[in-house]
Amino acid sequence: MIKKVVITLLLLLLVIGGGGGAYLLLAPNFAPARGTAYVYVRPDDTFDDLCRQLTDSAGCRQMETFRLAAHALRYADRRMPTGRYAVRPGMNNLDLLLDLRRGNQSPVRITFQNVRLKHDLSERLADQLMVDAPAIESLLDDSTYCANLGFTPETIKAMFIPNTYEVYWNIPADKLLRRMKREYDAFWTEARRNRAEQIRLTPVEVSILASIVEEESAIPDEYPTIAGLYLNRLYRGMLLQADPTVKYAVGDFALQRILDRHKEVDSPYNTYLYPGLPPGPLRVPSITAIDAVLHHAQHDYIYM
Structure with missing residues (x-):
């Protein structure tokens, strides 16, 4: 569907605006000061919030053309998919808008070394992700939820193996914890389990x-x-x-x-x-x- 919209739009812009239509979509429009920049779309963000991020963090050269392209692609007037999106040097409006519209995110790397309490662990994770700390901590304190993962609220911290993990920035709390359980199972190889025994x-x-x-x-x-x-x-x-x-x-x-x-x-x-x-x-x-x-x-x- 999106391909048809883009092709139709390009043809229409070329017919009506000539080269100006193609320039609107295809000309490089972003020059982040320090290489690739990232913008974050949260659940309650508006299109104007996104535009401010692009201006402040992503070196948007011509915000007017980005706004025009976003409206033409029907992105500005709809609910924006949440996520962390890469803005690369020389990127054009079309490529960025396609990523934003499709929800093509860039993963984030998370770590959680030197953590004692579940509250601190929840805060550390929330500092790196869209999810808020109470959403994580409530699951870590839930006896039934922990039991489904093979732990108790007292032992659940053992499930977290300190390392660097790539996840999507907007990962929900439940999906995050289940990912940590898979990492725990992978860490505890047969050799480690045998040694523990x-x-x-x-x-x-x-x-x-x-x-x-x-x-x-x-x-x-x-x-x-x-x-x-x-x-x-x-x-x-x-x-x-x-x-x-x-x-x-x-x-x-x-x-x-x-x-x-x-x-x-x-x-x-x-x-x-x-x-x-x-x-x-x-x-x-x-x-x-x-x-x-x-x-x-x-x-x-x-x-x-």
Whole structure:
């Protein structure tokens, strides 16, 4: 349908306006200052909002011709498909309008390293995407939804494997989380799952312990030794007594000294009071920390 509209329009413009009609659509009209620029169309944006972005960010040379072309292609008067669209140097009105009208987006690369709380994770993702943070967080807190993905609201952070992912900017929250589940399944290869079984942990338990290890030290080279120490305590039936779990229970990751009163806080995350691993990860653990648990140092330490 769109091809017929464009061909008919071009013929009409050539007949009525001669070369001026072709110029309106085909002449280069965008010169972003720093290479390819991107414009973002949100659900409530108007055509005027888009035009302002093109002027401010995409180096539009002649806004009048873009407006005329948009009206001629019946784009300006209809609901605009949301998305993130590339505006390349030398791009003409026709090519940009076809991308905008068809919803031909450019993907965005998202990351979420160094995240502790689900709220922070939701905010980090929302900062990079069209979806708002509450929409993500509500799903992460939904027991039924998490169960459908194979997790609980407490363990759901284990599903997020820190990496760089390409997604469309307007991806809905549900589709985003299901994409993360596919990435989780791809990460947990048969070799990794077998290794987790060998050390008597599930993949989720590996992530929980990895989150403790990563909170314990900022030096990755120390992770395997720390992981081995905590595993030794677990295997011996000892309380884990991990200070990061107390900080999590108290709600203060900046605590410099763990006092007796902190160790007495009644929380299932407090491993000074409750045996075994806490109910969920303290943070989204890095791949380095996960692999450090899977391939921990072999030693007899139970104290550092």
